[in-house]
Amino acid sequence: MTATAGGIAEMRRLAREWRAEARGVGLVPTMGALHDGHMSLVQAARDQSDRVVVSIFVNPIQFGPGEDYDRYPRTLEADLERCQAAGVDVVFLATAAEMYPPGYHTHVVVEDLTTGLCGAFRPGHFRGVATVVAKLLHIVAPQRAYFGEKDYQQLQVVRHLVADLNMDTEVVACPTVRESDGLALSSRNALLTPEARPRAPCLYRALCRARDLLRSGERSATALQSEMRESLERVSGVGVDYVAVVDSRTLERLDLVEGEAVALGAIRLAGVRLIDNLRISV
Ligand code: AMP
Numbered sequence: 021m022t023a024t025a026g027g028i029a030e031m032r033r034l035a036r037e038w039r040a041e042a043r044g045v046g047l048v049p050t051m052g053a054l055h056d057g058h059m060s061l062v063q064a065a066r067d068q069s070d071r072v073v074v075s076i077f078v079n080p081i082q083f084g085p086g087e088d089y090d091r092y093p094r095t096l097e098a099d100l101e102r103c104q105a106a107g108v109d110v111v112f113l114a115t116a117a118e119m120y121p122p123g124y125h126t127h128v129v130v131e132d133l134t135t136g137l138c139g140a141f142r143p144g145h146f147r148g149v150a151t152v153v154a155k156l157l158h159i160v161a162p163q164r165a166y167f168g169e170k171d172y173q174q175l176q177v178v179r180h181l182v183a184d185l186n187m188d189t190e191v192v193a194c195p196t197v198r199e200s201d202g203l204a205l206s207s208r209n210a211l212l213t214p215e216a217r218p219r220a221p222c223l224y225r226a227l228c229r230a231r232d233l234l235r236s237g238e239r240s241a242t243a244l245q246s247e248m249r250e251s252l253e254r255v256s257g258v259g260v261d262y263v264a265v266v267d268s269r270t271l272e273r274l275d276l277v278e279g280e281a282v283a284l285g286a287i288r289l290a291g292v293r294l295i296d297n298l299r300i301s302v
Contacts, residue, residue: 023100023111028119028159031073031112035160038071038109044163045071047189049156052076053093053207054102057197061166062106064194073160074103077114081127082148088293093210112160119155128154130177130184133271137173138286138295141261149174150181157182157189165189170196170204172284172297176271196296198224204296216290222255223287227298230265230283234300241265241274244283252287261286261293268299277302 024030038045046065050058058074065072076099083089096113103111127147133139134146157165165182167175179191197205202224212220226248233244248263263285265274274281277300284297 023113027115031110031159034110035073035162039161039163041070043068043070045069045073045160046192047156047160047162047165048072048074049153049165049167050074050076051078051092051207052099053095053210054099055197055205055207055209057168057170057205059102059106060197061168061194062103062108064192065164065166066107068192069162069164071109072107073110073112073162074108075112075114075156075160077112077119077152077156079119079148079152080116081120081151082145084142084144087142088208088211091211093207112156114156119152127151128181128185130180133173133177133180136273137262137264137266137271137284139173141286146174146177150177153178154181154185154187157187162189164192166192166194168194168196169297170206171295172282173271176269202228204294206294208292208294211292213290216257216292219255219257220289220294222252222258222289223285223294223296224298226251226263226285227283227296227300231298231300234277234302239277239302241277241281244277248283248285252285257290259288261288265300 046069048061048065078092128150129147130150139146167178182191202221230244230248244265245263252258252260265281265283268280268282280301282297283300286295
């Protein structure tokens with residue numbers, strides 16, 4: 021395995037060669053600090069593609085002022101080792117200087133889907149995500165790109181981006197990998213203090229509570245949301261950004277759950293922002 025020294029030009033050259041192979045190229049875009057959630061995407065890519073590209077880039081334009089760009093975990097050496105062990109063909113280490121050189125002007129905005137949920141609390145976040153994903157997909161032009169359901173709104177945004185801009189890449193969604201206590205794996209979990217860590221699964225528990233209530237006959241989305249919010253507000257040190265029960269495709273809030281829906285939430289615990297979601301259905 022090589023880490024790209026030659027930047028975008030080198031990545032482009034390799035990907036162009038590899039695309040011609042029978043099962044082509046799978047791209048796993050990440051911000052590094054790789055964990056088993058990321059590696060499940062790599063494994064899916066390994067299973068389906070001849071060549072696997074992992075990109076590692078902490079994308080500055082998806083962080084707002086005062087967010088955790090500076091303290092976002094960075095563990096490059098360990099990441100490269102994990103990629104090597106997993107049979108990754110190349111790790112594309114993008115740099116902000118090359119991705120956004122002076123005079124950079126173009127941004128991609130996916131409308132509607134990005135105004136609510138995390139978009140309401142992180143203005144500009146999805147503009148940054150859509151822009152970097154569009155750039156990575158253009159650089160690598162993979163047959164398949166892998167994204168986690170853990171970031172559910174992001175996954176829907178990427179699906180729309182790819183469809184709306186007629187990109188020739190299949191978006192493959194992979195299920196959320198969790199710790200044994202239910203906490204969704206996230207690079208940000210490393211920022212949790214030992215005191216806060218045991219409380220972190222409260223978000224997953226709240227989502228499970230909504231799922232269980234729905235199963236026992238409660239179809240009012242408002243009631244499910246109130247229940248989730250109350251259970252989270254009982255946990256000390258937790259601030260709730262939002263909880264929601266939405267249509268799994270449009271992300272619009274529901275009044276009544278009648279078929280497939282998704283329960284989502286975002287909380288702040290000891291200064292760390294955690295998100296999670298769970299598919300729920302009648
Ligand atoms: P990130 O490095 O946090 O930007 O994540 C890179 C990719 O890994 C995104 O598509 C995420 O949705 C996915 N991912 C992050 N955490 C998990 C997880 N616990 N399970 C599955 N996929 C994940």
